[in-house]
Amino acid sequence: MTPADYKATLSFTNGAKSLDLPVYKGTIGPDVVDIRKLYNETGVFTYDPGFMSTAACNSTITYIDGDKGELLYRGYPIEQLAQNCDFLETAYLLLNGELPTTPQLKEFDHTVMHHTMVHEQMQFFYRGFRRDAHPMAVLVGVVGALSSFYHDSLDINDPHHREVSAIRLIAKLPTLVAMAHKYNVGQPFIYPRNDLSYSANFMHMMFATPAEPYKTNDVLVRALDRILILHADHEQNASTSTVRLAGSSGANPFACIAAGIACLWGPAHGGANEAALNMLYDIQKHGGVEKIGEFITKVKDKNSSVKLMGFGHRVYKNYDPRAKLMRETCHEVLGELGLHDDPLFKLAMALEKIALEDDYFVSRKLYPNVDFYSGIVQKALGIPVSLFTGIFALARTVGWIAQWNEMISDPEQKIGRPRQLFVGSPVRDVVPIAKRSA
Numbered sequence: 383m384t385p386a387d388y389k390a391t392l393s394f395t396n397g398a399k400s401l402d403l404p405v406y407k408g409t410i411g412p413d414v415v416d417i418r419k420l421y422n423e424t425g426v427f428t429y430d431p432g433f434m435s436t437a438a439c440n441s442t443i444t445y446i447d448g449d450k451g452e453l454l455y456r457g458y459p460i461e462q463l464a465q466n467c468d469f470l471e472t473a474y475l476l477l478n479g480e481l482p483t484t485p486q487l488k489e490f491d492h493t494v495m496h497h498t499m500v501h502e503q504m505q506f507f508y509r510g511f512r513r514d515a516h517p518m519a520v521l522v523g524v525v526g527a528l529s530s531f532y533h534d535s536l537d538i539n540d541p542h543h544r545e546v547s548a549i550r551l552i553a554k555l556p557t558l559v560a561m562a563h564k565y566n567v568g569q570p571f572i573y574p575r576n577d578l579s580y581s582a583n584f585m586h587m588m589f590a591t592p593a594e595p596y597k598t599n600d601v602l603v604r605a606l607d608r609i610l611i612l613h614a615d616h617e618q619n620a621s622t623s624t625v626r627l628a629g630s631s632g633a634n635p636f637a638c639i640a641a642g643i644a645c646l647w648g649p650a651h652g653g654a655n656e657a658a659l660n661m662l663y664d665i666q667k668h669g670g671v672e673k674i675g676e677f678i679t680k681v682k683d684k685n686s687s688v689k690l691m692g693f694g695h696r697v698y699k700n701y702d703p704r705a706k707l708m709r710e711t712c713h714e715v716l717g718e719l720g721l722h723d724d725p726l727f728k729l730a731m732a733l734e735k736i737a738l739e740d741d742y743f744v745s746r747k748l749y750p751n752v753d754f755y756s757g758i759v760q761k762a763l764g765i766p767v768s769l770f771t772g773i774f775a776l777a778r779t780v781g782w783i784a785q786w787n788e789m790i791s792d793p794e795q796k797i798g799r800p801r802q803l804f805v806g807s808p809v810r811d812v813v814p815i816a817k818r819s820a
């Protein structure tokens with residue numbers, strides 16, 4: 383880490399000695415004050431629930447400038463990647479730090495596409511679930527279960543093992559997500575086809591049946607590929623931090639990614655795409671565009687707990703660049719399918735316009751995030767609402783793995799162990815039950 387040419391000094395009003403703290407500079411973004419010695423030297427902790435001001439690691443992978451609405455993977459703007467690269471190219475970049483050359487990409491594609499099958503035993507895990515189980519519940523289980531199949535790649539201190547596990551996870555997630563869908567709808571599982579691209583193969587496993595030939599549509603495959611690119615990584619968000627924290631104890635990568643999937647499921651995080659589409663359905667059901675005003679009033683009411691799903695972000699205080707690209711993709715997909723007049727899309731655009739002009743949202747810098755439009759695109763692709771977050775998990779697996787790998791290779795890596803401000807009872811004696819009063 384590069385030291386800054388200044389220090390921070392922490393002083394106390396209780397007469398305790400003040401403390402100089404080193405400051406480090408990143409290549410871009412805010413400097414950080416290094417507080418690692420704080421407790422040893424002063425006996426106090428810092429307090430930062432929700433990590434509002436805390437950098438938990440140093441990283442070279444993804445950078446977000448929330449004020450500008452900028453997202454960079456390894457320095458490359460997301461707009462350029464979405465325009466020029468496919469998902470596996472982006473995955474290679476996130477994992478290795480550089481964009482691949484043609485032979486490198488060919489080899490990477492070949493390797494990933496030749497690890498797409500899951501152990502035949504895996505289908506019995508699926509058959510143990512209820513047919514109506516939420517796909518995220520299934521995915522937490524089956525991804526965790528992968529660690530029981532691949533004992534040959536579980537030594538996290540061996541870089542080759544880590545690479546093999548990374549490839550397995552990236553290659554098998556589409557198969558597992560598609561199997562979750564097929565199980566839900568009661569159709570036979572469809573085996574992967576390694577001659578197709580990563581995204582085309584996923585569409586094939588989702589929508590083909592043994593009864594008739596299935597031909598993928600290039601526009602729709604490209605739209606899915608773009609969804610995957612836009613969701614591939616997003617710095618130290620809740621699920622990525624979960625993966626890092628789980629991995630910091632030395633847990634195997636399959637278990638760590640299962641932990642990430644569990645965290646992603648929450649409606650404040652990856653579950654927001656599902657929640658956003660359900661919100662649109664709900665407004666539609668109660669009168670559509672005319673009812674937007676009433677809905678916005680509810681959102682602004684502090685006592686209602688209703689949120690405008692797909693709006694707001696901890697880091698972006700400007701339009702989420704992924705939302706812009708997703709809006710564009712939405713136009714392309716609906717155009718291709720002849721659904722220009724899709725009422726949900728119209729409703730979403732009207733809702734966005736009204737919210738962007740409303741002082742409540744303007745003053746809080748609440749803009750659409752990636753989830754606002756991704757649900758409409760996924761619905762148009764034929765993906766059921768309950769699977770939206772599963773698609774997010776599929777894409778984010780690449781980012782999780784890249785971040786996990788970076789953490790394991792970091793010589794400063796330690797088990798993650800936050801401290802607390804204890805506000806419970808001080809020490810007291812147990813009173814025998816017969817003598818306790820209510």
Ligand code: CMC
Pocket residue numbers: 616619649650651652653654681688689690691692693694695696697746748751752753
């Ligand atoms: N609708 C209405 N009010 C909102 C919303 C929203 N979607 N988001 C934030 N606010 C208000 C919030 O009530 C608060 O108002 P006040 O200052 O009056 O108390 C203010 O804006 C600041 O919000 P916050 O909750 O302190 O912000 P946060 O950084 O803790 O939360 C968030 C960020 C994403 C959890 C939140 O904006 C939210 O719940 N959004 C809806 C869910 C969503 O779309 N999540 C997807 C995030 S992007 C994909 C991903 O990374 O997973």
